[in-house]
Amino acid sequence: MEEPQRQRVAVVGLGAMGIVAVKNLLEEGFDVVGFERSSYVGGLWHFTEDEDTLSIIESTTVNVSTDRASFTDFPFPVGTSTFCTAKEVENYLEAYVEHFDLRPHFCLSTSVRSISRERNDGRWRLEFERRPSEWFDKVVIATGPHIRPMMPVLEGADVFTGRLIHSKGFKKPETFAGQRVVIIGLGNTGSDVADALVGHASNISISHHHGAIVMPRLLDGVSATSRLSYRFIKLQGILNRLLPKFAERLYNKTARQIMTDAFGVVDPAWRLDPALSVLVANPVISDTLIANLLSKAVLSIEGIRKFVGGRQIELTSGEVIEADAVICCTGYKNDFSLLEKEYDPSSTPSPSWLHAPGSKNRPYPRLYQNIFSMDAPDSLAFMGCVWFVTGAFCLADIASMCIAQVWSGKASLPPRSTMQHWVDTQEKRICTLAQRGAVIPTAVPPSAWLSWADRTAGMGVEEHVGWSWKGWLFWWRERKLWKMVMDGPFTSAFWRLFPGRRKHWDGARAEILRLNKEVEESREKARLLAIKAKAA
Structure with missing residues (x-):
């Protein structure tokens, strides 16, 4: 019996957000192709002297510690400094691509000119600058938030x-x-x-x-x-x-x-x-x-x-x-102009956003949970539109797990009316903050968003650390680990610790233990140095 044809998914943009989206979609059985206009992956983390191309400054030290800055199932190499250099991040992204054998799914030096939806079958047509058009069942826009300089x-x-x-x-x-x-x-x-x-x-x-x-x-x-x-x-x-x-x-x-x-x-x-x-x-x-x-x-x-x-x-x-x-x-502002206007999530901004002093003429994307298109949630999603204070790589990993689980049919989105209510409430919150300053348009409430993502991606976190019988069982059997999970460093590996619908990582437990040990040793070393300094 002939196997059913796998659905084709295009991921546009192969910075950190794009490569993790390709990886998580592949794990759920999709036929994925990633497109990148540059000749390399990693986006802004790949330094270039070309003044027309965005890249990190060579001397940059990252602002997020490596335990939070990594993807959920691929830690930085042991021995990497807590706050590593831009070059180390570039090497890390290259290593991630090689580890999960993602390169065969990439089309580099390929510029997407436009994305439109066929009216008869709902497929998406990608037009390129120097190659024939291609059709896909689903599209992930992973061009990131740093598109147009302001x-x-x-x-x-x-x-x-x-x-x-x-x-x-x-x-x-x-x-x-x-x-x-x-x-x-x-x-x-x-x-x-x-x-x-x-x-x-x-x-x-x-x-x-x-x-x-x-x-x-x-x-x-x-x-x-x-x-x-x-x-x-x-x-x-x-x-x-x-x-x-x-x-x-x-x-x-x-x-x-x-x-x-x-x-x-x-x-x-x-x-x-x-x-x-x-x-x-x-x-x-x-x-x-x-x-x-x-x-x-x-x-x-x-x-x-x-x-x-x-x-x-x-x-x-x-x-x-x-x-x-x-x-x-x-700063920068996002740009969704690759999409035809009907599917551009920022094409109809509300007066509240336009007139807010903090909007700064930036586009505001109206997306469910800042990920899914309201016009085509079953086939169009966005990376780089979710932000709060944590590691961007970890956030992108979680967001793309949600996309993969929903599109594979293992998780579902609520009725449109519920999604619309969330979008309206989120917009009202951001517009209120924009009256006070240049708020980040994609900022979401961390706890509420993570609870939704945990359920949608099937990570099993709240099930095992909440008030359910599994939560009490975890607390009873694993007191030390439970304490680390609740009060220790909020590591990326935490999201791969428990069994769930998304792929489990066997190394999560060891990674959490290692990182907590490192933190305690560093804290004790600093305490002893402080005592020694006072004595001197």
Whole structure:
């Protein structure tokens, strides 16, 4: 008897989000083809000197510890530093592709020109720049959130005789040797660019309109985010639901306390206060920003009012400064224009989003759980539209497991009315936050989203650590492991620990034990060093 033909799935984009989507869809039996316009995988984690191509700065150190930054069933190599380099991430992604033998399913150097849906059979037509069109049963858009650079509109920019670029074009700090550089934007990218320029540029200033919370990567010898355990995430969900204003004050107070513990009292001249709420803006993760401000290697200046000719810039304070280069670290916006308008999830933005100060003219994708198309949930899904403070690779892994389980028929989506209610509620929440600042459009409530993802992907987490009989059994039989799961580092391997519908990873238990042991050893080492320092 002839076997039924496997459904063909196209994954567009082969950065970290695309390659994990290919892997998880293959595990559920789909015929998957991944398309990437570059000649390599890994997206922005592959450094290139091409100023028209987005890539990480070579000197970048990642902001998320490796235990949280990895995919769920493929840890970073033992011995990798807690916060590794951009090159180590690039090597990690290449190793992931080789380990799961994904390369035969990739079409590199292939640009997708447009994606449309056939009216007669519902299949998707992909048109390419230099090859014949192909048809697929399903499509995953994995082009990621960093598509179009957002350049600020600056009065008089046309009369500035210096260099004005977006951070996308910043590749080598040596090219700014001896120059006076102004960086627009006090965020993670702005901090990284400033640090890279130290020792090269003659003068470095960060121009910003609001403050920021600055957090270290390490605190007491371990990742500062190690406090964000699974128990914390669950309690956070309860507080968000019952006491949202109290919860927000608590999060901001905790983040500020970490900042104070790490750096002490900050100088008011740096204008880090008042900072936006952590619900609206990401904390700046940097071990060098405060030190650079303290040493005056980097200066904090007011926002830019206008360019006044030549190399002169007028600040909002009225002060006029001179600069040879201005680097705009002002972020990116998503772009879904590959799709025909009917299936573009951002094609009909609400007035509430358009008129919110924090929307910044960015597209807002209306997707169920920020993954599934509302117009074709059975065959169109998106990667890179889910965000909260955790590892992006882990999030992408979980999201693509959800897609694979739903499309394979092992899990189901709720009725359209329920999905519509979720989308409307999520949009209202984001628009409310956008009244206060430039909120990330794809931010979701962590606890609620993870609960949905756990059920949909079939990871068995809440079943084994909740109040069910399996939860009590796990607590009774595995007290030590249960404690690690609840209060230890919130590791990526956690999501592959329990049996469920998605593929189980036999190495999850050993990985959780290893990481918890490393954290305890690092914490004890830091404690002894602190005692020794006090004694001296």
